[in-house]
Amino acid sequence: MSCKTGSRVAMRPLSEEALEMIARRFALLGEPMRLRLLHALFDGEKSVTALVEASGGTQANVSRHLQAMAEAGLLGRRKQGLQVFYSIADPTLFQLCELVCGSLEEKLARDAKAFARAG
């Protein structure tokens, strides 16, 4: 079960359940609209209405995505009067996005270089 504690994920036999949990988490990050919402939340909690405006999505769709991420523990939910405020609940989200973003940048730079060489 344990795969943190400084040791390599590589070495551990991952159970089918663990694999599905990990996959589900990655899959949640695998849609542009949800990334847009997360990105909008990176500078602090926001109401659903604010997120609808920030993302350009419909109210129903945004609400659904927010709920899905909240259920997975990615987002926190705070109800205040009529409004519901969502916020980043899992700090690893920042690191995950940094990692992927950085990796993509490097790849793009490499590709551009290769293109220049080839041309």
Next chain:
Amino acid sequence: MSCKTGSRVAMRPLSEEALEMIARRFALLGEPMRLRLLHALFDGEKSVTALVEASGGTQANVSRHLQAMAEAGLLGRRKQGLQVFYSIADPTLFQLCELVCGSLEEKLARDAKAFARAG
């Protein structure tokens, strides 16, 4: 375009294209079978046949998944005679899996604790 260089992804206006690239990368990690293949590759490059055995998938399916990940730059491909060897090409994959795995562990621990308190 730049979102690495030590600075927060949070602050940058991400273009629609960038968002889709990031989403695509996460989505690739969002399927158990692909995670199984990656996990099998964590201890070094393997032939397609070896990966078919390790993952329990069919040859056609495994081949497709491997190609998808290779095209995205996650995997490297080396052809040697009849065999094709795939390997981890993006070292951030290790860190990504560590991060998610660790985060899930913490969440599970918290949930278990809350359950104990509730019961």
Next chain:
DNA sequence: GCACTATATTACCTTTTGCTTATATAGTTT
């Protein structure tokens, strides 16, 4: 060239998923 092996590709089916429209719920204000 022919048989054989390893990998890739195609066609097809099924399930999943994201989106939209319409409606319901919950909370506020008067």
Next chain:
DNA sequence: AAACTATATAAGCAAAAGGTAATATAGTGC
């Protein structure tokens, strides 16, 4: 209670994605 606002939920649809079976390609050895 009635009108209003913010959010959630439901039903239905269209597109995407994963899986399988069958076939094609490419490399090897006889």
